[in-house]
Amino acid sequence: MKVTVLQENLARGLSIVSRAVSPRSTLPVLSNILIATDEGRLRLSATNLELGITCWIAARIDEDGSTTVPARTFGDLINALPSDQVQLTLDVKSQSLHVKGGTSNNDIKCIDAQEFPPLPVPEMEGAIQLNVVDFKEMIQQVAFAASTDEARPVLMGVLLSVDKDKVTMAAADGFRLSVRKALLSNPAQQPLSVIIPARALNELARVSTDGEEAIYMVVPKNRGQVLFRVKDVEVVSQLIDGTFPDYQQIIPRSYKSRTLVSTASLLKACKQAEIFAREGSNVARLDIKQSKGEMQPGEVEISATSEETGKNETIVEATVDGGSVLIAFNVKFLREALEVIRTPNVALETSAANAPGVVRPVGDDNFLHVIMPMHLG
Amino acid sequence: MTIIICPMPIRLLSSEVASQIAAGEVVERPASVVKELLENALDAGAKNLTISIADAGRALVEVADDGLGIHAAEMELAISRHATSKLVQSDDLFHISTLGFRGEALASIGSVSRMTMTSRVESAREGARLKVEGGMAGKVEKTGAPVGTVVRVEDLFYNVPARLKFLKSDVTERRAIDSLVTRYALAYPNVRFKLTEGKQVSLQTSGDGDRRAILAALYGVEAAKQMLEVMAEEEGLSLSGFISPTSLTRSNRKEITFFINGRWVQDSALNAALMQAYHTLLMVGRYPLTALFLTISPEDVDVNVHPTKAEVRFRQQDKVFSFVQRSTRKALLAYTPVPSVSPQLWGSHPLPVERREVGIDWSMAAEAGEQLSVNSDQSSVGSREAMVESGQSIGNRQSEIVNPSFASVPLLRLIGQIGATYLVAEGPDGLYLIDQHAAHERVLFEKLMAQHDSKIIPSQALLTPAVVTLPPQSAKTLTSQLPFLNHFGFEVEEFGANTFQVRAMPVLFTGGEPEAALRALVEDFEEDEAPLQAEVEARLAARVCKRLAVKAGQVLSNEEQRALLSDLEACQSPRTCPHGRPTMIHLSVDMLERQFGRRGAR
Numbered sequence: 020m021k022v023t024v025l026q027e028n029l030a031r032g033l034s035i036v037s038r039a040v041s042p043r044s045t046l047p048v049l050s051n052i053l054i055a056t057d058e059g060r061l062r063l064s065a066t067n068l069e070l071g072i073t074c075w076i077a078a079r080i081d082e083d084g085s086t087t088v089p090a091r092t093f094g095d096l097i098n099a100l101p102s103d104q105v106q107l108t109l110d111v112k113s114q115s116l117h118v119k120g121g122t123s124n125n126d127i128k129c130i131d132a133q134e135f136p137p138l139p140v141p142e143m144e145g146a147i148q149l150n151v152v153d154f155k156e157m158i159q160q161v162a163f164a165a166s167t168d169e170a171r172p173v174l175m176g177v178l179l180s181v182d183k184d185k186v187t188m189a190a191a192d193g194f195r196l197s198v199r200k201a202l203l204s205n206p207a208q209q210p211l212s213v214i215i216p217a218r219a220l221n222e223l224a225r226v227s228t229d230g231e232e233a234i235y236m237v238v239p240k241n242r243g244q245v246l247f248r249v250k251d252v253e254v255v256s257q258l259i260d261g262t263f264p265d266y267q268q269i270i271p272r273s274y275k276s277r278t279l280v281s282t283a284s285l286l287k288a289c290k291q292a293e294i295f296a297r298e299g300s301n302v303a304r305l306d307i308k309q310s311k312g313e314m315q316p317g318e319v320e321i322s323a324t325s326e327e328t329g330k331n332e333t334i335v336e337a338t339v340d341g342g343s344v345l346i347a348f349n350v351k352f353l354r355e356a357l358e359v360i361r362t363p364n365v366a367l368e369t370s371a372a373n374a375p376g377v378v379r380p381v382g383d384d385n386f387l388h389v390i391m392p393m394h395l396g
Numbered sequence: 397m398t399i400i401i402c403p404m405p406i407r408l409l410s411s412e413v414a415s416q417i418a419a420g421e422v423v424e425r426p427a428s429v430v431k432e433l434l435e436n437a438l439d440a441g442a443k444n445l446t447i448s449i450a451d452a453g454r455a456l457v458e459v460a461d462d463g464l465g466i467h468a469a470e471m472e473l474a475i476s477r478h479a480t481s482k483l484v485q486s487d488d489l490f491h492i493s494t495l496g497f498r499g500e501a502l503a504s505i506g507s508v509s510r511m512t513m514t515s516r517v518e519s520a521r522e523g524a525r526l527k528v529e530g531g532m533a534g535k536v537e538k539t540g541a542p543v544g545t546v547v548r549v550e551d552l553f554y555n556v557p558a559r560l561k562f563l564k565s566d567v568t569e570r571r572a573i574d575s576l577v578t579r580y581a582l583a584y585p586n587v588r589f590k591l592t593e594g595k596q597v598s599l600q601t602s603g604d605g606d607r608r609a610i611l612a613a614l615y616g617v618e619a620a621k622q623m624l625e626v627m628a629e630e631e632g633l634s635l636s637g638f639i640s641p642t643s644l645t646r647s648n649r650k651e652i653t654f655f656i657n658g659r660w661v662q663d664s665a666l667n668a669a670l671m672q673a674y675h676t677l678l679m680v681g682r683y684p685l686t687a688l689f690l691t692i693s694p695e696d697v698d699v700n701v702h703p704t705k706a707e708v709r710f711r712q713q714d715k716v717f718s719f720v721q722r723s724t725r726k727a728l729l730a731y732t733p734v735p736s737v738s739p740q741l742w743g744s745h746p747l748p749v750e751r752r753e754v755g756i757d758w759s760m761a762a763e764a765g766e767q768l769s770v771n772s773d774q775s776s777v778g779s780r781e782a783m784v785e786s787g788q789s790i791g792n793r794q795s796e797i798v799n800p801s802f803a804s805v806p807l808l809r810l811i812g813q814i815g816a817t818y819l820v821a822e823g824p825d826g827l828y829l830i831d832q833h834a835a836h837e838r839v840l841f842e843k844l845m846a847q848h849d850s851k852i853i854p855s856q857a858l859l860t861p862a863v864v865t866l867p868p869q870s871a872k873t874l875t876s877q878l879p880f881l882n883h884f885g886f887e888v889e890e891f892g893a894n895t896f897q898v899r900a901m902p903v904l905f906t907g908g909e910p911e912a913a914l915r916a917l918v919e920d921f922e923e924d925e926a927p928l929q930a931e932v933e934a935r936l937a938a939r940v941c942k943r944l945a946v947k948a949g950q951v952l953s954n955e956e957q958r959a960l961l962s963d964l965e966a967c968q969s970p971r972t973c974p975h976g977r978p979t980m981i982h983l984s985v986d987m988l989e990r991q992f993g994r995r996g997a998r
Binding site for chain 1: 854856859
């Protein structure tokens with residue numbers, strides 16, 4: 020193999036695929052990145068057997084070939100080279116890759132490409148086309164609510180369902196639920212419902228830069244995996260097997276009290292409360308009070324107490340429809356939900372101290388977040 | 397003043413007193429009545445066994461079987477002491493193949509209760525009934541009865557109030573009966589068992605020989621599914637049954653069950669053999685669940701050691717020990733998964749259906765790794781202790797680690813800090829070396845615990861209620877505690893037999909599973925420990941250690957050192973850190989003098 024590439028292209032490609040490298044593995048080849056010539060371009064691939072990322076970069080190819088290079092050594096080296104052309108020459112016999120950039124000459128010990136797990140070659144026919152900006156926002160608004168607890172694998176994923184021109188993502192960790200809907204520009208041919216690991220979606224959001232036209236998604240039959248393609252990057256992930264809880268049942272149908280409040284003010288109040296709440300059990304109380312008179316606004320009093328450090332109370336002006344409610348939440352959950360809401364105002368729907376609370380952006384019906392309350396005995 | 401002892405004449409005890417004393421050995425509690433009657437029924441070759449209990453066995457224990465029955469003519473003899481059909485001459489004692497042989501059970505039970513025995517043998521046209529009250533037998537009456545024997549024991553210990561006083565709570569006594577009957581059901585899968593308490597059926601087995609189904613009744617379905625089967629045979633010994641995989645453990649030895657030739661025994665040597673099989677695979681303080689059935693030639697085992705026959709002696713103890721240890725270890729290792737990477741995802745093969753199993757393997761492999769690391773940790777602790785011990789033995793109190801049971805610390809005069817890690821102080825009885833990190837951990841830990849005591853555990857509601865099925869014994873414990881669960885941040889409702897719905901769980905566990913949390917709570921209840929105390933402590937200790945306490949290698953100013961000493965003096969148990977390591981080492985004046993040769997030879 021003899022290839023010449025631009026240093027910045029190679030560095031960008033490596034930074035994209037290196038997130039799928041498995042840093043500690045008993046299979047040494049998984050700590051490596053596959054580099055292979057592929058129809059006039061250079062293909063970079065990495066996988067930890069759960070998630071795989073492939074990226075194609077422009078290259079001048081003098082001789083075809085492939086090998087796998089240790090990810091850290093190669094990545095660090097390329098980043099340190101001058102932004103100029105880089106020559107990669109493989110000595111097949113010794114599996115040694117000669118890397119020449121500027122006046123720097125390096126030889127890296129490689130592992131034969133034959134040992135690298137074969138990557139699936141997808142059929143892109145019938146792919147679902149998703150808008151990059153929308154899809155990234157969906158991931159951002161949903162994936163954080165997924166569980167990190169390995170005991171319940173299903174909840175570590177995001178449920179993605181497609182029906183005609185509607186796409187919905189939902190994630191829950193047992194204490195909160197995030198649901199985001201969007202429309203497809205081209206209706207899908209058949210309905211689809213899969214559970215994708217939250218981590219894979221986060222990586223997808225990271226590699227797909229704004230301004231690119233579309234993300235294409237395929238779920239090959241009976242393979243238990245999903246494949247996304249954005250321009251010159253492919254992300255493949257294993258799907259999570261199982262049944263996602265019926266989240267529609269969890270969303271409260273009605274509410275007793277609806278509180279309209281500025282997203283930024285409430286977020287700020289939550290951040291202040293969290294400074295104290297995090298010492299204990301993250302509990303923050305929300306005292307939602309109706310307006311006392313005609314011209315007076317209602318208010319939400321957010322408070323947190325720590326046995327060790329003290330306490331905090333913040334009052335945020337609000338429009339309260341319905342009765343007053345005193346309810347406690349895990350303030351971290353509330354803060355994380357508010358952080359992904361784009362609208363200037365947010366509505367908090369509550370019924371009772373022991374009933375779930377719903378957070379909705381005002382003027383955007385596509386997102387909602389359910390948080391289960393806490394109680395102090 | 398002189399004390400005059402009145403000589404009392406020596407007398408033979410009246411038969412009533414003697415029988416009550418003897419009964420005390422055999423009949424300790426309602427569960428022992430059940431055990432004796434069950435064993436009789438099984439010896440009689442029963443295929444169907446019905447056990448009825450009322451008021452935790454105090455008011456009624458009734459065992460009905462369809463075994464051989466007793467001849468009307470032998471009824472009276474049957475209830476007298478040392479009367480049995482199972483043994484003729486003393487040589488027979490050395491190859492006992494029946495469960496009973498002492499001929500004491502019925503007499504003992506009869507002497508401490510109101511007992512009615514009804515029985516018919518197949519050849520007789522009518523049955524016979526005999527009533528015994530406090531050891532006094534009535535007349536044998538003729539009556540209609542099915543083939544088999546029914547023994548009805550009412551008002552147990554009505555004439556031994558002292559015994560009655562020593563009975564534990566109803567829940568405990570019931571649990572003892574439950575676990576006894578379930579274990580016998582497990583040992584005799586071909587016999588149909590039915591246990592009813594009042595109107596409630598708490599155990600019913602089909603008698604079709606399927607042990608795993610009974611295992612499910614004992615440990616719950618999930619646990620039963622995971623249990624590993626043991627099957628081994630060697631030179632007249634055979635071992636069968638079930639052991640738990642390393643991922644399934646309990647915090648006590650209660651679930652370790654051994655049967656020898658169909659008899660439930662508690663033998664410390666067998667337990668030790670089992671624990672050795674699990675050696676390095678389980679964390680400290682965790683024990684497996686087992687139900688193991690050892691078959692051994694009756695000549696090689698002496699069961700006539702203890703009146704309740706719970707203890708046995710083996711002719712070749714070492715052989716049995718090593719056999720049990722090897723065969724359980726083999727079964728355990730055969731199932732312990734070898735971590736292997738399967739690049740199935742990337743190949744062209746379709747997703748295998750058994751993917752879930754692969755998942756389990758992976759998680760078990762991960763766990764095994766964890767446990768290994770824990771163990772290596774432990775061994776380092778062990779070696780350090782060994783070092784300390786050897787030090788002690790050489791210098792005879794060279795460095796005495798202060799016994800943690802001496803609660804308080806003497807007044808200390810600070811001398812300084814060495815190695816930026818230890819404080820040196822003088823006490824009235826010598827020199828003290830104090831580990832600054834451990835000492836600070838202790839101080840902070842007690843401070844945080846004090847704050848915690850006053851607080852209620854906050855609870856977090858679950859998005860969807862989790863349904864948890866517990867084994868019947870645990871379920872009973874939990875049911876009795878349901879009203880108090882709120883206090884610990886749980887919101888739990890009963891949801892059918894042995895099944896509970898968890899709607900909220902304490903914040904302590906968030907990130908964990910509701911099921912695991914509930915189990916931890918039940919275990920605390922079962923061991924009569926302060927519920928969740930261990931979790932609270934562990935969490936605080938971890939926090940204190942990681943985030944708050946000064947580290948070794950941190951230089952402390954004089955004021956800081958002094959403050960640490962005075963804070964430590966104020967602690968309730970200042971001599972150990974929350975993880976149990978010593979905070980201080982004491983070098984006594986006496987020891988120093990010996991070391992310097994001021995007082996005799998070393």
